[in-house]
Amino acid sequence: MDIITLAEVTGSISVLGYGLAAVGPGIGLGIVVGKTLESMARQPEMASKLQTVMFIGLALIEVLGLLGFVSLFVV
Numbered sequence: 772m773d774i775i776t777l778a779e780v781t782g783s784i785s786v787l788g789y790g791l792a793a794v795g796p797g798i799g800l801g802i803v804v805g806k807t808l809e810s811m812a813r814q815p816e817m818a819s820k821l822q823t824v825m826f827i828g829l830a831l832i833e834v835l836g837l838l839g840f841v842s843l844f845v846v
Contacts, residue, residue, distance in 0.1 A: 792839025799832045 807825040811818045 789839050792842070793836055796832050796836035800829060803828050803832065
């Protein structure tokens with residue numbers, strides 16, 4: 772009895788890993804920006820402080836995406 776191949780993956784499977792690694796930071800960025808905009812709408816006088824904290828948080832979230840990208844080349 773022959774084994775039937777239903778799907779074949781060619782190339783580097785680490786590309787799939789990077790795709791999965793990019794999903795988390797993408798969701799995180801959306802949540803952070805959305806909640807910051809919601810907070811700015813509720814308290815407009817705090818907009819500049821919220822924006823500063825948001826950019827710090829965005830930078831930390833982007834580090835996760837970059838780590839996933841770098842791990843693509845390390846493996």
